[in-house]
Amino acid sequence: MLSSPPPSSAYEAYLSKRENLIREERSLRRDQRPQIRHVSAIEAKADEIVRRIRGEEAKVLWGNHGAGSADLLFPGMGFLTAKETILKSKIFRIIETMPKGALLHAHLDAIVDHRRLLRFALTVGAPHMHIRVGKALNHSNLHTLIPEFRAFAVDDDPSPEASVLSVTEESGYVPMTWVPLHVARENFRLGGFEDGEAVRDKRFKQHGRSDGEELFDAWVLAALQIHPSEAYETMNTVDKIWEKFRSCFGVTRGLFGYEPVYREYLREVFEGCVKDGISYVELRVNFYSRTMVRAGGIDDFSHREWMLAFREVLADFKKDLEKKGRGGDFAGARVIYTTLRDISVEDMDWYLDDCLQLKKEFPEEIIGFDMVGQEDQGEPLLFFAEQLVRFQERVAQEGLYLPFIFHAGETLGDGDSTDTNVIDAIVLGTKRIGHGFSIAKHPFLMKMCREKDILIEVCPVSNEILRLTSSMPMHPLPAMLNSGVPVALCCDDPAIFGNLGISFDFYQVLVASEISGLTTLGTMAMDSILFSELPNNQKDRALREWEKRWAAFVEEIVRGTN
Structure with a gap:
């Protein structure tokens, strides 16, 4: 048998050039640069183990289920379809225990499990919380009729003649009439059924024909969340899914905008962070509504009082952690002041002034300014540029530090006014960029982000469900990482998407x-702390705590395979 000839010198030269090019091409990545972060031998071993498990699960857990099968699975596929499979993954169980650093991009009014929000409304919200709908409910409009919530003073019942009615067709309910929430839920029945007929919509059918409280809860939760059939079938374009997305916030607003519920909700936020290995959070709080309903039912709970409540709940939570000997688990929370991006110039002036006044009274809590809403439909940053520049001047004159931390580039556009928000955000001095999805089309801007240390807050699951990409393998995140842009993974609005915490976002990125x-x-977890707005002394402490927990985490991965 003839032996193979030895490799030629030309072939060996080719292999050497290839290896050098790969090394050079990847040298920009922050996870490949020892001057950014040293990787210990045990972490390298844990990395090998995770890669091996990932490869095994790609075949066993995610392998295609046969040619022509309607149930084709692949790593990084659409999250809402993949979620049940993800929960079976060993990789996901590892990531759940991972110390994740800071959560830098999450909207306060969509970060807590909506089942908990509804429970708060039914407990601490009673008897003040009310509900109304625009029509009498029946089995055919259950999936489209959106409820509205609002707290009222008990002695100021908005519709006393309907106070004992449930929201049903049989009850004679008058559309747009407020009903106490607990009364509506306890008496919930649907009309329009034939004998033996069940609810056909797959979100509700398990509750049968008229399963009162459980069916009521399922109906409200469906109005607060995006269902796979909506994300991937009926609303599978950016504008369509944003229509559903906005409606979820409309439902949340009344439940969340009641002081006792708000306080319970805040504590749940902090507890959820600690549970998911998040050691610090910067929450985007939407101050568009100028008041909230205070305990007792009067609608005059001001922005100043929102922040006082935030400070009080956070202090109590951290005190409880200290008593348990877990003070190092959570470095705290701060607020990025936000308003909507489709407001008038005059309103923008009001909100900028409000933000500045709150910063003066709450210098530690208020750490940035941003605008929220669908970028493609709202005003571009350029529209408000004059107001924003004047605001920067006022902040400087007051001797304050209050940076912009802008949403920008959350779009499929290329060169349109939404896409160029990334340019304006950088020119206006943004400290970080929220989403930055379109920045991969701008290599020069990515170079600027790398050189000026502008971190991109990437929200993988959000980008996919809101139809910017069909799956994680199609996401531009690799272009950012390969260009050396600092990145932190974030969850955006997890209560609506079902990706509570940030474990799911880390998972989707890893397997794709x-x-x-x-x-x-x-490296991304470390950067999330480094690029946070924590004061330097607190940042150093948070980094030390994270490094200690990370070392224990990788050691556990290695020990668990021996």
Whole structure:
């Protein structure tokens, strides 16, 4: 048998050039640069283990289920379809225990499990919380009729003649009439049924024909969340899914906008962060509504009082952690002041002034300014540029530090006014960029982000469900990482998407890339603290705590395989 000839010198030269080019091409990545972060031998070993498990699960857990099957699965596929499979993954169980650093991009009014929000409305919200709908409910409009919530003073019942009615067709309910929430839920029945007929919509059918309280809860939760059939079938364009997305916030507003519910909700936010391994959070709080309903039912709970409540609940939570000997688990929470991006110039002036006044009274809590809403439909940053520049001058004159932390580039556009928000955000001096989805089309801007240390807050699951990409393998995140842009993974609005915490976002990123590994996740977690708005002394302490927990985490991965 003839032996193979030895490799030629030309072939060996080719292999050497290839290896050098790969090394050079990847040298920009922050997880490949020891001057950014040192990777210990045990972390490298843990990274190998995670890569091996990922490869095994790609075949066993995610392998295609046969040619022509309607149930084709792949790593990084649409989250709402994949979620049940993800929950079976060993990789996901590892990521759940991972110390994730800081959560830098999450909207306060969509970060707590909506089942908990509804429970708060039914408990601490009673008897003040009310509900109304625009029509009498029946089985055919259950999936489209959106409820509205509002708290009222008990002695100021908005519709006393309907106070004992449930929201049903049989009850003679008058559309747009307020009903106490607990009364509506306890008496919930649907009209329009034939004998033996069940609810056909798959979100509700398990509750049968008229399963009162459970069916009521399912109906409200469906109005607060995006269902797979909506994300991937009926509302599978950016504008369509944003229509559903906005309606979810409309439902949340009344439940969340009641002081006792708000306080319970805040504590749940902090507890959820600690549970998911998040050691610090910067919450985007939408101050568009100028008041909230205070305890007792009067609608005059001001922005100043929102912040006082925030400060009080956070202090109590941290005190409880200290008593349990877990004070190092949570470095705290701060607020990025936000308003909507489709307001008038005159209103923008009001909100900027409000933000500045709150910063003066709450200098530690208020750490940035941003605008929220669908970028493609709202005003571009350029529209408000004059007001924003004047605001920067006022902040400087007051001797304050209050940076912009803008949403920008959450679009499929290329060169339109939404896409160029990324340019204006950088020119206006944004400290970070929220989403930055379109920045991959701008290599020069990515270079600027790398050189000026502008971190991108990437929200993988949000980008996919809101139809910017069909799956994680199609996401531009690898272009950002390969260009050396600092990145932090975030969850955006997890209560609506079903990706509570940020474990799901880390998972989707990890399984969709061959280059990225556990060390990549570690670098992004570290960067989330480094690029946070924590004061330097607190940042150093948070980094030390995270490094200690990360070392224990990778050691546990290695020990668990021996």
